Amino acid sequence: MTLPGPLNPPPRLLMGPGPIDADPRVLRAMSAPLVGQYDPFMTHAMNEVQELYRRVFVSSYQETLLVDSTARGAIEAALVSVLEPGDRVLVPVMGRFGHLLVEIAQRCGAEVHTVQIEWGQIAPYELIADAMAKVQPKLLAVVHGDTSTTVVQPFDGLAELCARYGTLLYADVTASIGGNEFLTEEWGVDIATGGLQKCLGGPSGSAPATFSPRAVGIINSRKSIEAGIRAEGDAVAAHPIRSNYFDMSMVFDYWSERRLNHHTEATTMLYAAREAARIVLEEGLEAFQARHLLHGRAMLAGVQGLGLEVFGDLEHKMTNIVGVVIPDGVDGEAVRGRMLQDFGIEIGTSFGPLQGKVWRIGTMGFNARQDAVLTTLAALEAVLRREGFGLPAGGGVDEAYRVYAEAAA
Structure with missing residues (x-):
């Protein structure tokens, strides 16, 4: 077998819906030497990433971190960690990525209800409010900016609706975070997940996410026990999270000061995510x-x-x-x-x-x-x-x- 030649991608100006050309400073950061996952430099960098993304998400939530995956993996991690079989979910579907939320929630065993909107339009508050009253879901899952239609969905009043029915509010901000206003905590969003490859100017493969204390409590109540690894006194959940890799209760522990082993952090992507957020905040x-x-x-x-x-x-x-x-x-x-x-x-x-x-x-x-x-x-x-x-x-x-x-x- 003849070996392929050295990798030499053609120069491109990526002016589509993403991925886009990564900022050269992000690419330079990705060339930095690797260190071990528990090296003090590495754990310090993880702490820096958490603080940087709290500022990007405009959130004080402790559990702000990276999911080592593309943006879609972070969506799945959020939903599979929150949803138990039979839970009711409401999704306003205004484009391709609303359909994605429906599919992932169904795979979690949820009972999914939708508000169907013509592609290219937003979901009016009144339609969402009517559906919320009928469904009273555990989770309202909304795409903030859907690149399939180029439209951004207003979040006005959604937090108040969710408070009325005891509903968690999830936002997919993959395509909007950084480049469009998104005030996670002020808007009452419990979970938001993003990606690097659009406004944040990085490569695909790392997904920033932030979780409210309420969302964390629900996720941790589903914690499954790994014999000999979990702390004494951890309860066994009636419906443990169906994924190991995307079990956010374990990922939270990995990013905490406990540093409980879960997976090996994607070091180069962490460097990329750190630099991408640093660049955003350096500009303001x-x-x-x-x-x-x-x-x-x-x-x-x-x-x-x-x-x-x-x-x-x-x-x-x-x-x-x-x-x-x-x-x-x-x-x-x-x-x-x-x-x-x-x-x-x-x-x-x-x-x-x-x-x-x-x-x-x-x-x-x-x-x-x-x-x-x-x-x-x-x-x-x-x-x-x-x-x-x-x-x-x-x-x-x-x-x-x-x-x-x-x-x-």
Whole structure:
């Protein structure tokens, strides 16, 4: 067998819904030497990560940590650790990732109820309130920002609803954390899980998460006993958590001062997560979010300046991604292929009912910057012209420049 050559990925500008180009400072951090999982440097770094992500989540919750997984693994870890067979769950489904929450909750044995919303729209508070009154669920699970539709769901009033029915509030903030306002504790969110590969500007493979004391109490009540390892007096749960790797009660112990062995922490990904959060907070969380808003506005204006239709509820659009309706007669995949081949720029398609109908263009993390926005708009115009679609010459770049000029005035 002939060995493959050295790994040499092509240069790309990743302007899709994620992953995006990791910040070079994050990549440099990932090249740092490994240490043992109980080395004082390592445990100190873990403590630093916890404090950094409390500030990113705007949460004082003690159990703020990393799940060694992609963002989807953190969603599963949260749900499998909270939900027992037969528990009622309510999920507003507004896009692809609402369906994902439904699937994972069903796999946990939960009785899942949904509020079905047209893709591209938010779930109105009144519909959620009516469903909450009928279902009275143990868990309300909401996608904060769904990249499949580019829409961000308001959380106004959800904490009060959950308090009324004794319901836990879970938020999937994979695509929104960092680049969009999210106030975990102030909004009464009990569990929030994210990912590095979008606004936070890191690689996929580590998932920050935060858990309220109430959520921790419910999870720890389901603690299973490992003979000879668990502390004396730990109770045996009637319905122990069905996963070992995603048993958050054990992960909490691993991240605590007890440092009870669970898995071997993914050292390089911890370095990445630490640096990603440090970069956000060095810029300042509000300034970081304002940068996403500015470049998202410029991309939106640029797309409209090209005469393209924007998908979804613009009043509730995420700062970091724009949905573009693929014009009639244009081969959306051919455009994406030409963007990649000729310009080295990746933009995304979408899922389900939007497959082949919408492009998704991201401006997030390290790529939320002027040169990336202008280059993408210029390339999109050039490719669409080659596909025979008439466009206003330079309209996209001109409109983006207008946004930048107004912001600088």
